[in-house]
Amino acid sequence: xxxxxxxxxxxxxxxxxxxxxxxxxxxxxxxxxxxxxxxxxxxxxxxxxxxxxxxxxxxxxxxxxxxxxxxxxxxxxxxxxxxxxxxxxxxxxxxxxxxxxxxxxxxxxxxxxx
Amino acid sequence: xxxxxxxxxxxxxxxxxxxxxxxxxxxxxxxxxxxxxxxxxxxxxxxxxxxxxxxxxxxxxxxxxxxxxxxxxxxxxxxxxxxxxxxxxxxxxxxxxxxxxxxxxxxxxxxxxx
DNA sequence: TCCATATTTCCACGATTATCGAATCATTGA
DNA sequence: TCAATGATTCGATAATCGTGGAAATATGGA
Numbered sequence: 001x002x003x004x005x006x007x008x009x010x011x012x013x014x015x016x017x018x019x020x021x022x023x024x025x026x027x028x029x030x031x032x033x034x035x036x037x038x039x040x041x042x043x044x045x046x047x048x049x050x051x052x053x054x055x056x057x058x059x060x061x062x063x064x065x066x067x068x069x070x071x072x073x074x075x076x077x078x079x080x081x082x083x084x085x086x087x088x089x090x091x092x093x094x095x096x097x098x099x100x101x102x103x104x105x106x107x108x109x110x111x112x113x114x
Numbered sequence: 115x116x117x118x119x120x121x122x123x124x125x126x127x128x129x130x131x132x133x134x135x136x137x138x139x140x141x142x143x144x145x146x147x148x149x150x151x152x153x154x155x156x157x158x159x160x161x162x163x164x165x166x167x168x169x170x171x172x173x174x175x176x177x178x179x180x181x182x183x184x185x186x187x188x189x190x191x192x193x194x195x196x197x198x199x200x201x202x203x204x205x206x207x208x209x210x211x212x213x214x215x216x217x218x219x220x221x222x223x224x225x226x227x228x
Numbered sequence: 229t230c231c232a233t234a235t236t237t238c239c240a241c242g243a244t245t246a247t248c249g250a251a252t253c254a255t256t257g258a
Numbered sequence: 259t260c261a262a263t264g265a266t267t268c269g270a271t272a273a274t275c276g277t278g279g280a281a282a283t284a285t286g287g288a
Contacts, residue, residue, distance in 0.1 A: 003133055011128035013205075014121050015276085026207050035235060045278050050236055052276090069234045069285050077207065084201050091127075092194055093140050129246085149265055159248055164266055166246090183255050183264045230288085237282070244275070252267070258260085 005060065009083050012059035017044055018052045025062060025075040032074030034067070119174065123197050126173035131158055132166045139176060139189040146188030148181070 013019050020042055025032060033041075039049045053073060056062045060079045065072050127133050134156055139146060147155075153163045167187060170176045174193045179186050 003130075007128050007130060007133060010124050010133075014125035014128050016117075016121060017276090019117060019121060019124075023204050026205050029207070036233095039235095046235065047237085047278055047280090048276075051278095054236090055275095066285090069232095071235065075205075075207075080201070080206055084198060084206065087194070087198050087201075090137050091140050091189075092198065093143070093189075093191060131246090150263095153265095160265065161248055161250090161267080162246075165248095168266090169245095180255090183262095185265060232287090233285085235282105235284080238280085240279100241277085242275105243277100244273105246273080247271085249270100250268085252265105254263100254265085256261105256263080258262105 006083060006086050008059040009061055009079065012055050012061055015052070015055075017042060017048075018056055021049075021052060022056060022061060022075060025073060026077075026080075028074070030074055032063075032065075032072045034070040034072055036070065038073065120197060120200050122173040123175055123193065126169050126175055129166070129169075131156060131162075132170055135163075135166060136170060136175060136189060139187060140191075140194075142188070144188055146177075146179075146186045148184040148186055150184065152187065 013022060021038060024038060024041060035046070035049060035053065038053075039046050042049065044052070053062070053064075057064060057073075061076055061083075062073050063076050065074075127136060135152060138152065138155060149160070149163060149167065152167075153160050156163065158166070167176070167178075171178060171187075175190055175197075176187050177190050179188075
């Protein structure tokens with residue numbers, strides 16, 4: 001992962017609505033959510049949401065597919081994995097900076113960051 | 115780590131000069147680098163650099179200390195660890211999204227992201 | 229074909245960001 | 259105390275971002 005795309009990904013997530021949106025899609029899983037459902041969940045006007053969806057799409061963090069009249073958006077886990085990988089490799093001193101404990105599990109991350 | 119500080123940290127890193135700057139400080143280690151040395155390394159005017167240093171400081175990603183006339187900046191590894199932890203916990207579906215292999219080591223991350 | 233629904237695109241606006249020279253502040257040494 | 263050095267703050271400017279209503283674009287069903 002090169003730094004230009006990393007910068008776009010970081011910038012895409014560095015916004016209240018978009019971070020909430022991405023987290024929502026991660027929770028939603030591979031099936032994703034329709035734009036309308038997202039707009040309602042976040043309480044954001046359709047045109048604003050569309051702008052944010054475009055930012056995330058442009059950063060490669062989410063994917064779009066059509067189902068009838070609806071456009072379904074879903075998180076791209078691979079892109080997120082690559083982003084976290086880049087941060088760990090380039091911004092954490094080379095060694096794993098994640099919780100020292102063995103591989104990150106929800107529980108030990110939570111314990112550490114709480 | 116709450117989302118407001120996460121957003122500030124992501125925003126701080128989502129800029130060419132600042133990402134390069136942070137990586138430089140990570141490489142430099144705990145001893146850090148003087149502002150002047152950073153400006154020279156990055157080829158950025160002093161006043162511009164000062165602006166970026168302030169952004170990173172405000173996001174809690176770097177620390178400042180004085181040594182004579184120089185101000186020394188160093189990466190805050192803990193903040194970065196917390197940021198990566200947040201991303202893994204909240205944006206990767208709860209489970210560890212980092213390279214499936216056992217805990218991230220430089221080598222296996224490199225292999226995956228290359 | 230025509231209408232309703234789901235979403236995006238267009239547009240205008242205010243707010244924030246990045247840039248960098250000049251002026252200022254802090255610290256050291258003579 | 260004064261000059262020199264290292265760095266920040268100020269101020270102006272251009273560029274980008276976030277917002278949301280209105281208009282345009284797809285799709286599906288009657």
